[in-house]
Amino acid sequence: MENILSAAQTQMILRFMLASMAETWEMIRRPNIQRLLLEINGDVEADGKEAHRLLKRHFGNNNVLHRLRNSVVYHYPDLAALEKAFSEVPDDEDWAWYVSHAVTNGYYYLSDLVISSHILEVMGERNPELAFGKLMDEVVPVAENLLDFLAYVMRAIVTRHFGAEMLSPMPGTGISISGVPNMNDVSIPFFTIRDQDI
Numbered sequence: 001m002e003n004i005l006s007a008a009q010t011q012m013i014l015r016f017m018l019a020s021m022a023e024t025w026e027m028i029r030r031p032n033i034q035r036l037l038l039e040i041n042g043d044v045e046a047d048g049k050e051a052h053r054l055l056k057r058h059f060g061n062n063n064v065l066h067r068l069r070n071s072v073v074y075h076y077p078d079l080a081a082l083e084k085a086f087s088e089v090p091d092d093e094d095w096a097w098y099v100s101h102a103v104t105n106g107y108y109y110l111s112d113l114v115i116s117s118h119i120l121e122v123m124g125e126r127n128p129e130l131a132f133g134k135l136m137d138e139v140v141p142v143a144e145n146l147l148d149f150l151a152y153v154m155r156a157i158v159t160r161h162f163g164a165e166m167l168s169p170m171p172g173t174g175i176s177i178s179g180v181p182n183m184n185d186v187s188i189p190f191f192t193i194r195d196q197d198i
Contacts, residue, residue: 008112015119018139019073022065024146025055040156048152051145058145064138067122077118085117088126 027033037044037052044052059066071077077085093113116128125131158166 011112011116015068015073015115018065018135019069021139021142021146022059022069023074024150025059025065028055037153040153040160043156043160044152045155048149048156051149051152054145055142055149058142063142064123064135065142068119071122072115072118081118081121082114085114085121088117088121089113 028037041049069075071081089110120126120128120131123131123134125134155167
């Protein structure tokens with residue numbers, strides 16, 4: 001059960017990460033951001049401009065990030081798509097519900113099966129492993145280009161408004177932060193237990 005829930009939680013996080021990449025591009029396309037980009041265009045280095053060009057090429061075409069965002073991650077599928085997804089889940093799948101005393105810990109596996117079936121439809125591939133490989137082949141370069149482009153934009157903004165020296169701090173000029181948790185001490189999935197259940 002823990003493996004099923006852990007895998008499902010990972011898939012949920014992945015779906016939101018994918019859709020947030022499409023949302024990031026939608027934000028970049030807004031007129032006020034476009035004006036900013038035109039203003040700083042001369043300050044953005046060549047690698048940043050190339051990343052932007054690749055992003056425009058990707059998002060200018062029919063792409064899986066927008067299809068997932070618009071059909072299953074930030075929006076509910078329409079009734080016909082849901083009915084089709086329900087009918088395509090294999091009969092031998094476990095349609096279990098994992099309920100708990102806390103609403104936040106309940107998990108309805110059948111919902112994930114239906115969403116996953118719809119994602120396979122969006123991907124145009126019924127084999128989950130092949131669909132996942134196809135998805136990663138498309139989104140990993142996009143993620144890299146988004147990060148590169150935004151890093152170069154931030155560099156251009158900081159340089160323009162604060163000077164290049166802000167990007168080259170000297171020893172002893174930074175801020176020391178203590179008491180930060182070690183990222184290895186934080187784990188997902190996390191489950192909550194009410195005191196009265198212990």
